[in-house]
Amino acid sequence: MYQLSVSLEQFLSQYWQKQPTVIKGGFAHFQDPISPEELAGLTMEEEVDSRYVSNLDGQWIAEHGPFNEQKYASLTQTNWSIIVQAANHWHPQAAQLVEPFKKMPQWLFDDLMISYSVKDGGVGPHIDQYDVFIIQGSGQRHWRVGDLDKGQYVETCRHSALRQIESFDAIIDEVLEAGDILYIPAGFPHDGYAIEPSMSYSIGFRSPKEQELISNFADYVLANDIGDTHMLKPELTTQPNFGQISSSDLHSLTTMLKNSLNDPQRINDFMGCMLSQSRHQLNIITPDPLWSNEEVAHHLNGGGTLEKVSGLRALYHQQDPTMAYINGEVIKVSAEHAFVIERLCGQEHISGDDFLDDTPIAVISLLCELVNKGYWFIDA
Known part of the structure; x- marks a missing residue:
């Protein structure tokens, strides 16, 4: 069982969504729960969300799995990474890494992402819109983290599947070793590359954007056939301008719009249903025969x-x-x-x-x- 060397409560109070930091020896005597070969095996599965990223000679390549043995036989000794999203869904031992973070709300937790990189492998400088704890496994990885994105970072398109930025000044510049943890809040630019073949484990926490709430609520309303009524106004009268939206009509339409949001149970059910759905495929297998x-x-x-x-x-x-x-x-x-x-x-x-x-x-x-x-x- 993995155990943090710091108090999670104290960490949240001091750093959560405030500033990035490195926790040296965050997991003492850390051992990889999965081998590079096992990770490569996961990338060969159709159900598993995996990627291959290469930056050999400055040429960026990004591909989605599944991959095959021929793919790995053709790889060079440097400048590439393989990445598996939601590895906790598919590898029970790796899923144990999430346990020390379970005092945080489950609805915020996104997934455990695992990457294996050979020397100089990485995904380039970029900005994520979620909070992440990056646990260093075997090998060493050099990380740089910049200050909070205030609109000064310029996006570049070295590959259509990679949202990278040009450059940034580092406020953290560290080499991580096994058991070290790098915490990066949303909006802080960062870049990491392997000094030697290494494993990296990213525990991500993501809250929905306002756009997602509105969009998902609209889907929920439609799926549950809520509010299937038109505005009625039997007291309609003539008006001086054909193109005018009267104040009373605007008020009636606005009231219709707000009515769906004014039902506490409806909002409770919507939030519960939306937040309980994983962003990633689950390993759900119905038993055959069914149990009694x-x-x-x-x-x-x-x-x-x-x-x-x-x-x-x-x-x-x-x-x-x-x-x-x-x-x-x-x-x-x-x-x-x-x-x-x-x-x-x-x-x-x-x-x-x-x-x-x-x-x-x-x-x-x-x-x-x-x-x-x-x-x-x-x-x-």
């Missing part, structure tokens, strides 16, 4: 556990622990069974020990439903 309630109860009573699919988001609102939002779906339980919502949303596995007495039939039925959806799986 009796089989699930027998498994739990016999000391077995139900394991949550890695990366699956299960959320609930603080003010209503009877409602869960799991992968965009709404799950409702009675007030007496609210305890199961807190367990589903707050831990990675469910066991019979989570229940003081015999597990209620309604709870077993819910757990069985989630297992048969492939959201939790039986730990054999």
Whole structure:
């Protein structure tokens, strides 16, 4: 189990979204949870989001996977990287790197990205709009971080798939070694390249933009057939100018627009559904044959556990622990069974020990439903 050498609470108070910093020895005696060969194996899978980036002789190349053995046989000894997004969804040991950060809201957590770079490999100077903890694995990597983007950085297009910037003055200029952690808030330019073959693990946190909230709410309104009414005005009268929008009409239309936002339960459900959906594909496999309630109860009573699919988001609102939002779906339980919502949303596995007495039939039925959806799986 990985353990941070600093207090996460103190770190958030001092640095979170305020300034970048390097935590030397953030993970003591750090060992890579995955090998370069295993990472390369993931890039060969269709379901896995992977990239290859090369900058040999100043010529930038960026390709999306899956790749094959012939691809790797043709590579040079320098100036390239392979990158796997959402590696925590596909590699259980690598997913353990996320554990020390689970005191932060799950809805903010995006994914664990893993990269392997040979000497001089990197993706060039760029700016991300999310917060990231970059954990150095084996090997060494040289990182430079600039000051907060205030519009002074000029984008360049060395490759259409890479959003890079020209240059920046560094406020951090460090060589990271195994276990060191570089924290970079959103908006700070940065650039890293491998001094020698090295592994790097990026734990990203991303909140939705205002544009995303508005766009996703519009989709939610349409999907749920909300507000399918026109403005009615039986008291309509003539007006002096054909092209005029009267103040009263503008008020009526504005009221219609705001009505959807004035329903607290609707907003709760929208936020829960949106925030509980992962940006990346999940390793969801529905069981065949499906499990029965009796089989699930027998498994739990016999000391077995139900394991949550890695990366699956299960959320609930603080003010209503009877409602869960799991992968965009709404799950409702009675007030007496609210305890199961807190367990589903707050831990990675469910066991019979989570229940003081015999597990209620309604709870077993819910757990069985989630297992048969492939959201939790039986730990054999």
